[in-house]
Amino acid sequence: MARSGLGQDPGSTAAVAVIKRALELESESRYPQALVCYQEGIDLLLQILKGTKDETKKCNLRKRISEYMDRAENIKKYLDQEKEAGKYHKQIKIEENATGFSYESLFQEYLNEAVTEVWIEDPYIRYTHQLYNFLRFCEMLVKGPCKVKTIHLLTSLEEGGGKEQQSSGLKEIKESLRSHGVLLELEYSSSIHDREIRFNNGWMIKIGRGLDYFQKPQIQVTFLPRILMPANYNRGRIPPEEENRLAFQIHVVMDPVFHSQVLVNIIGNRL
Numbered sequence: 001m002a003r004s005g006l007g008q009d010p011g012s013t014a015a016v017a018v019i020k021r022a023l024e025l026e027s028e029s030r031y032p033q034a035l036v037c038y039q040e041g042i043d044l045l046l047q048i049l050k051g052t053k054d055e056t057k058k059c060n061l062r063k064r065i066s067e068y069m070d071r072a073e074n075i076k077k078y079l080d081q082e083k084e085a086g087k088y089h090k091q092i093k094i095e096e097n098a099t100g101f102s103y104e105s106l107f108q109e110y111l112n113e114a115v116t117e118v119w120i121e122d123p124y125i126r127y128t129h130q131l132y133n134f135l136r137f138c139e140m141l142v143k144g145p146c147k148v149k150t151i152h153l154l155t156s157l158e159e160g161g162g163k164e165q166q167s168s169g170l171k172e173i174k175e176s177l178r179s180h181g182v183l184l185e186l187e188y189s190s191s192i193h194d195r196e197i198r199f200n201n202g203w204m205i206k207i208g209r210g211l212d213y214f215q216k217p218q219i220q221v222t223f224l225p226r227i228l229m230p231a232n233y234n235r236g237r238i239p240p241e242e243e244n245r246l247a248f249q250i251h252v253v254m255d256p257v258f259h260s261q262v263l264v265n266i267i268g269n270r271l
Contacts, residue, residue, distance in 0.1 A: 015044035019068060031075050032090045038072035094213060101213070103140050110203040115146035117200040122210035123156040123192045131169040133211040138173060142180050146199075150183045157188040 022037035042065060049061045094101050118141060125134050134153070141148045158166040174184040195210035207213060 012048060015041055015048060018044060022068070022071075026071065026075065031079055032092075035072055035075045035079065038068055038075070042068050042072065103137050103211075107140065107197075107205065110199060110201070110205070111141070111144075111146040112201060113145055113147055114201040115141075115199045116148055117150045117152070118148055119152045119154070119196075119198040120211070121154045121192060121194060121196045122212075123189075123195070124210060124212050125153065125155040125170070126158040126162055126166045128165065128169070129214075130212050131166070131173070133214060134170075135173055137211055138177060138182075138184075142177070142182065148182055150185065151177065152185045152187070154187045154189060154192060156190060156192055 018037050018041035022034050022041055025031075025034035025037060045061060045065050045068070049058060049065065052058050052061060092101075092106070120134075120137070122134075124130055138151065141151065153170075157163070170184075170186060174186070177184045195207055197205040197207070
């Protein structure tokens, strides 16, 4: 790459590093990660191309970009075939203090209009921040594009002082979901340990920490709001025309930013 016309400026150095990493990942058959790196590297190269005036360098850059776009497209086709065959297995490692791994970024790819039923097995939907995480997840489902009608939650029952908080919080979420035409079925087990999310279109997601992979927020919340909130809930932060926004969209000031280290396994089991 360096001999093909790229300089030594920070942008060029970053592009070389990302593309190099993409090639390494592809050689190791780590295709999902390689695809992400190719896409990022191609974007960096396109930015360099826009700022390049030398025609020879521009020609070399176009050839490189075309080559990496072809490699990325071939990987994407392969991954799509694996998905269709039900052999798809993607592993994502979220590092300690990483950011950017919202529920939408992890799950949205596997949600479509065929999803009408969801099963969540997570022993830790007990405390306030964990209830907020579950509410966050439900809000993502309500927003679509899936047409969820039933959500099954299997969790453990809090036996200590937080029992009433867990019960009232889940009851309020259940009532809120009902107002959106979604049934929340609750079941408790004292022996549940595994954490798993399944969609009825065949996808299964296993997360080492379940939904609770956000670091606990510093802001203490003493109540759990409904999914639909009044316009004045967040002390004027919500404009009147958006009074029917969903709950998570108004929790910006209290959203946890950093994540705890966890492995996410996504498996294409066709039901």
